[in-house]
Amino acid sequence: MERVSQMVAERPVVIFSKSNCCMSHTIKSLFNDFGVNPLVYELDEIPRGREIEQALMRHGCNPSVPAIFIGGQFVGGANEVMSLHLKRSLIPMLKRAGALWV
Secondary structure, X not given: OHHHHHHHOOOOEEEEEOOOOHHHHHHHHHHHHHOOOOEEEEOXXXXXXXXXHHHHHHHOOOOOOOEEXXXXXXXXXXHHHHHHHHOOOHHXXXXXXXXXXX
């Protein structure tokens, strides 16, 4: 989990994804539409991606992707992010994390 902690500290928004996951694609598109530039790790394309996926699952990510971290904190998967968006809580969270300035 230490490796994952280091990875999520690199940017205000970090997404662990798989290149063939439609929900991951939806979340990446949502953030891009907001003007957020997330750091995306495609677990099926990076070395040790399977190990990282297992660490995410141990951390409580189920399903393992997409796993979204904002401001270094685990927010959840696609359902949680969409719920935050519908409650109008996502954009203020992104602003507090320094991922969105407008």
